[in-house]
Amino acid sequence: MNNETLYPIKFTPILKEKIWGGQKLREILNKNSESSNIGESWEISDVEGDTSIVSNGLLKGKSLKDLLLKFKGDILGEKNHEVFGDKFPLLIKFIDAKQDLSIQLHPNDEIAAKRHNSFGKTEMWYVVQADENSNLIVGFNQKVTPEIYLKHLKEKTLTEILNFDKVSEGDTYFIEVGRVHTIGAGVMVAEIQQTSDITYRVYDWDRVDDEGNKRELHNDLAIDAIDFDMPDNFRVNYSKEENISNEMVSCPYFNTSYLKVTETLDKLNNKDSFFIYMCTSGEVEIEANGFTETVAKGETILLPAALKSYQIRSKNATLLEVYV
Incomplete structure (x- = not known):
């Protein structure tokens, strides 16, 4: 056991520019960036190509991957190390949506493993800040079949069958794989998710980037990854008693x-x-x-x-x- 050198570890945030990003991560959460469209701050990441680097203490400059290889179960816990090996199981983010994100969903473990050699992407959101009258989109507002969904997708009326929830600080949502969702303009969230960067984008508001290009959609992949029978159990109710978990x-x-x-x-x-x-x-x-x-x-x-x-x-x- 190497725990004589282990301590509470901080990492340098990995900041991601996004077409829909804004300035709240800098202005409200004090992230170090001059960019005007920072959409995500990856707080702890073991995603390939985006591995977090320690920013404090004796291990400063080491990557999360270095720690996992050296300390193994002392970092993860013994059971977690047996399951995940030298991979960190979670991706931790703050997200600022100045504009609506694309309407999207994530595949389950089985589909993600088969198609992408990846974990699926079960996640949750905690609303850190929300502008007045801002929304999240989570699930459908009626019973939807694949046929109904495809008809609305083709006619660009998808928003007519989606569930819009007005949100404020502290609202919390559990986003299971297969659930159509997006973060609306004006909302900043903390996101906790499986270590996966697999997203199926189904509608992107027909927007284009600075060069006039639309972002790729993944509708062929998405149709059999959507769970049309999910119950509306995505809102999380929780107690706020002080000084206990x-x-x-x-x-x-x-x-x-x-x-x-x-x-x-x-x-x-x-x-x-x-x-x-x-x-x-x-x-x-x-x-x-x-x-x-x-x-x-x-x-x-x-x-x-x-x-x-x-x-x-x-x-x-x-x-x-x-x-x-």
Whole structure:
């Protein structure tokens, strides 16, 4: 066990310019960018070509992949290491939609493995900030068959059968594979998902980039990946009791809780898993193994599984707590 050198680990955010991106990640979450269209901040990533780099402490400059290869179960937890090997199972992001994202969905594990040699992409959203009257699109507003769906797709009337939800800060959604969805203009979310970058784009509002090109659509792939029989169970109801972990989403791929911190919390990790904390308001100090790190709004930190006890201190902060 190498846990004598493990501590709460921060990573340099990987910022992604998007046709629909804006400036909230810089202005509200203090991301370091001069760009006017940053759509995503990848906080913790093991996606090939986009591996997170440690930004603090003794391991600064090492990649997440380096840590997984060296520390194995001490990072992931022993059971997770048996399942995922040297791959990190989650991709953690903040997303700013200045414009509507494309209408899209993600394939399940079986389809993703067969077609793309990838995990599927089950995910959840927590609304960090939302402009007045902004929406998410999640699922359909009526019973839809493949025939009805294809007719609306062809006639460019897809929005007539989609479910629009007006959102505000704290609203939380669980987006299972096969569910049609998108983030609407004016919404900024924290996103927790399986490590996968597989998205099937079915409609992109007919927009073009600076060179007049439309983005690729994936309708041939999407039609048999859509689950037309899903129940409308995507809204997440959760308690906001202070200073305890309030469960939001528990699924085979991740567990996420809401944690409002107004005092000093002594935490024990008995889950055989790493823990991730995303700070969505305020600021906390996290102390473990003799190391103390400050986590401010818009920052994310990884606590390796080998850290069995730690302390979280704040007068007023909100965290998303994630483990597998």
